Amino acid sequence: MRNVATETPAADATTLAADAAVEVDQRIAGIATLADLAEVARALSIARDTVLARWLEVTGRQPFHEGRPERAVADHIPELFDAVVDLLAGSSRPGEVMDAPLDDSAIIAAATRHAEVRFEQGLAPTDVITEFRLLRQEIGRTLSRALDDAVPATDVVAAITIVGDALDGSATVGLAALTDRIETLRESFLATTLHDVRQPITLMEGSLHLADRWLSGPEPDVPRVHESVLDALSATSELMAMIDTMSDASRVAMGELRPDPEPASLEEIVRTAVASFGDAARSRVTLDVPEGRHVIGLWDATLLRRVVANLVGNALKYSGPGGQVTVSVTASQATAPGQLASGRLTVADDGLGMSPAETAVVFERFTRADRVRSQGIPGLGLGLYACRGIVAAHGGTIELRSPGANLGTVAIVRLPLLDEDHPD
DSSP states (O other), X not given: OOOHHHHSOHHHHHHHHHHHHHHHHHHHHHHHHTOOOHHHHHHHHHTHHHHHHHHHHHHHTSGGGTTOTTTOSOTTHHHHHHHHHHHHHXXXXXXXXXXXXXXXXXXHHHHHHHHHHHHHTTOOHHHHHHHHHHHHHHHHHHHHHHSOTTXXXXXXXXXXXXXXXXXXXXXXXXXXXXXXXXXXXHHHHHHHHHHHHHHHHHHHHHHHHHHHHHHHSSSOOHHHHHHHHHHHHHHHHHHHXXXXXXXXXXXXXXXXXXXXXXXXXXXXXXXXXXXXXXXHHHTTEEEEOOSSSOSEEEEOHHHHHHHHHHHHHHHHHHTOTTOOEEEEEEEEOOOSTTOOOEEEXXXXXXXXOOOHHHHHHTTSTTOOOHHHHHXXXXXXXXXXXXXXXXXXXXXXXXXXXXXXXXXXXXXXEEEEOOOTTSOO
């Protein structure tokens, strides 16, 4: 028996898919011509808040939202719901031919924006599709309960068919938008990383060549060899930090960042992270960290050390050679029933500062201010994105505040502390 699927050329398969889509649109248009959808649109409008609340509740229980409360929000789903209802309401006169759901600009715009926002939040494409399908499920459930028995079955079938096509099409539109976005990000990522990674590699290579020269003479110059080796080690540390950041950002984007938590002290995490900087950098950092281990949480200390190192490194980098950085650790008690106490990490500098427009997008991937680029300050534009993902994976929050350009920046991280009743 011939396998037609494997023998069909790609171009023919694309044509068949396009023809099938036209067929679906024609079928839906035919069904809608015979139906009066006014009552269906009215029922959905009345149940709007209930549908969206139920969708949010069901979506929040999905595995891809587990432990990541900042993702379990509606974003552009209300816009998509309203666009679908408007489509039904606009097709409520029997005998008139309706447009295909995916010819509706409002549906396309809402589906595209929702998919792009979710991608930036770190959801996988399959997760975005699941959200669209859950909306379809909740709308179908509402129609089965809210419509009066007197509503003709033809109208109900037509409405369910149109809603299904609109939301299945929304998933397709969302995937197409994500494909374009991923391709753009990949090209930007390659261009940026290749440029920035070359810098520490070039420094390592140059330092090792110098060390070889000082060793190759009749009388090796040990002090100069030592200095060159230290430069090479510094470049190696910089390169490893870049690789860690890229790895963390990649896992955050794919929703695969999984902390390995155990009781850990925020004071120790901060001290260890700051100690990894060189003498010159440490001399510009003031630690306001209590002695001992008081701020304790169930955390992945390795990941949080990278957050601290990234925030302190940014503060040093953007405050210039003479800038000062202050790092502090405090704890606050719970203010509401069921709420855990929280640890607070603050990293403040007196450097370049940020405008409101910059703080609004600073946690997005590959985002770097134009004035930072123009000054030639190196960076991948991934560090804060990775930091946000790591902190969120621990159930915490991170924010950046700045009074404005050249007025410094404060990074604030809040993390839930270990419950006093926890067996550990």
